[in-house]
Amino acid sequence: MASAEPMEAPICLVENKNEELMVNQQALRILSSISNPVMVVAIAGLYRTGKSYLMNRLAGKNTGFSLGSTVQSHTKGIWMWCVPHPSKPDHALVLLDTEGLGDVEKGDSKNDSWIFALAILLSSTFVYNSVSTINHQALEQMQYVTELTELIKVKSSPDALGGEDSAEFVGFFPDFVWTVRDFTLELELDGHPITSDQYLENALKLSKGLGKLLETYVKTISSGAIPCLENAVLALAETENPAAIQKATNHYVEQMVLKVDFPTETLQDLLNLHTDCEKEAISIFMKHSFKDDTHKFQKELVQILESKKDDFIHQNEEESTKYCQTKLEDLSQTLTEAISQGTFSVPGGYRLYRKEREKMMNNYHQVPRKGVKADEVLQRFLQSLAMTEESILQTDQALTEQEKAMEGRGGWSMMT
Incomplete structure (x- = not known):
């Protein structure tokens, strides 16, 4: 005993x-x-x-x-x-x-x-x-x-x-x-x-x-x-069922923390784990619940688990964002240093820039388990380079025109 x-x-x-x-x-x-x-x-x-x-x-x-x-x-x-x-x-x-x-x-x-x-x-x-x-x-x-x-x-x-x-x-x-x-x-x-x-x-x-x-x-x-038997049963239900909800919720959170490897590759991966843990939690609630004939407390549990699921989804997105940003910072270091050093400020520099950017993006795509925010983080990063990219293009065009002009003048002098 x-x-x-x-x-x-x-x-x-x-x-x-x-x-x-x-x-x-x-x-x-x-x-x-x-x-x-x-x-x-x-x-x-x-x-x-x-x-x-x-x-x-x-x-x-x-x-x-x-x-x-x-x-x-x-x-x-x-x-x-x-x-x-x-x-x-x-x-x-x-x-x-x-x-x-x-x-x-x-x-x-x-x-x-x-x-x-x-x-x-x-x-x-x-x-x-x-x-x-x-x-x-x-x-x-x-x-x-x-x-x-x-x-x-x-x-x-x-x-x-x-x-x-x-x-x-x-x-x-x-x-x-x-x-x-x-x-x-x-x-x-x-x-x-x-x-x-x-x-x-x-x-x-x-x-x-x-x-x-x-x-x-x-x-x-x-x-x-x-x-009154009904009142006593209802009073007991009001005491026992919240405790059953807490036990079930605790189990759900513990299992999700144990099973979810942040960030998950897709949202569906996370939802599948949620479904499994939710079933276990409801089973625990059913074992410890008392006289929940109207499913009032079970519905309350489901709402709590939905809220917890949203928290895990948010955490999954944050972990993905953080991980992808870190990877992009590492992979774009060569590109960023080349921009700072003026490597692309030459005739044909825009083509060189695009080639280096493409190399960086291919390396990023090869990184595993970037999670649900992989594309979004990449697009934000590329948008942050938009003004720099436009500047490189304009510089390339101006230098190329200047080079052509110089070549043109040099060729006229030789003919004369």
């Missing part, structure tokens, strides 16, 4: 003092520190029916949850014990032992109902513990289950309690297991023998976000209001 604090024994998770429920922050920190998938089994039932003993057996221990030998209830509130899952590696099993129902020492049974409701809301498997057979008396004791219709709301809007909307939230309620202790009848079903172990088969299922849900439920109950 990946927990910051090893649990050698159970700890009180929800304290029931003076008919008020309060979350034990130390226990909450332990619960929140678990990074592995969590399966939660809660047990409820009449006091002094052996609930704590059963939970100790589920933990694979003989002792742990307090056992009582008198008519006085030992377990107050809800006690928690986090142990490694016995059959699923890298999974944690969270056992919740609840205060016994129907304790005669309690003057008000309202807290019984709230303890029962919290056990239902927090667990992925809910065990109701009773003794002897499932008879009329046992059914009467299950009145707390029917009372949950008044203690838990599925939807916050009164007009949104239709079958379709309510069915959407069925998945948030736990599997129900009724454990009958000291069973007196034959273990037989449809003429076939069964074992007590079959009561617990397929019992443990994943439940996530239990620490935040617990705080939400207890805070609501303590305020005197009725806990």
Whole structure:
């Protein structure tokens, strides 16, 4: 179990003092520190029916949850014990032992109902513990289950309690297991023998976000209001999904930095890497997201990734520009020095200049991985030479005309 604090024994998770429920922050920190998938089994039932003993057996221990030998209830509130899952590696099993129902020492049974409701809301498997057979008396004791219709709301809007909307939230309620202790009848079903172990088969299922849900439920109950499943789920979604977005975004940025070799030869090369990293990021988001049925948070993630992509495109362009400018400065050094030294200020100098410029451009075209700004940087460089090029041309033309004139005059003198 990946927990910051090893649990050698159970700890009180929800304290029931003076008919008020309060979350034990130390226990909450332990619960929140678990990074592995969590399966939660809660047990409820009449006091002094052996609930704590059963939970100790589920933990694979003989002792742990307090056992009582008198008519006085030992377990107050809800006690928690986090142990490694016995059959699923890298999974944690969270056992919740609840205060016994129907304790005669309690003057008000309202807290019984709230303890029962919290056990239902927090667990992925809910065990109701009773003794002897499932008879009329046992059914009467299950009145707390029917009372949950008044203690838990599925939807916050009164007009949104239709079958379709309510069915959407069925998945948030736990599997129900009724454990009958000291069973007196034959273990037989449809003429076939069964074992007590079959009561617990397929019992443990994943439940996530239990620490935040617990705080939400207890805070609501303590305020005197009725806990609403929809509101609690939405509150959890508002907490969990931004964190999932951040994890996905961080992965995208890390992978892009790792995979992109700036500058890329083409824009499409960069976009292909973006597509791959985006898929990975969305997959991570889906793994860590919670109840994003409308894809609100996933759309937000996509927008963030688009913005990050634009940043990488901009960086790719800057890297290409910087690299190409550096290469051009090196390759044009001979041409620039020749211009400064007046090498082309001679008759026919423009032809010499064009030849040297062509040589420089061919060398530039041979440079690999110049990136998306290669042509743009070259064109800007050539434009910067435009005035110099025009000056060389005019000088060449003037000197050539002068040379021709000189030759013309020299030829006339010889004829005369």
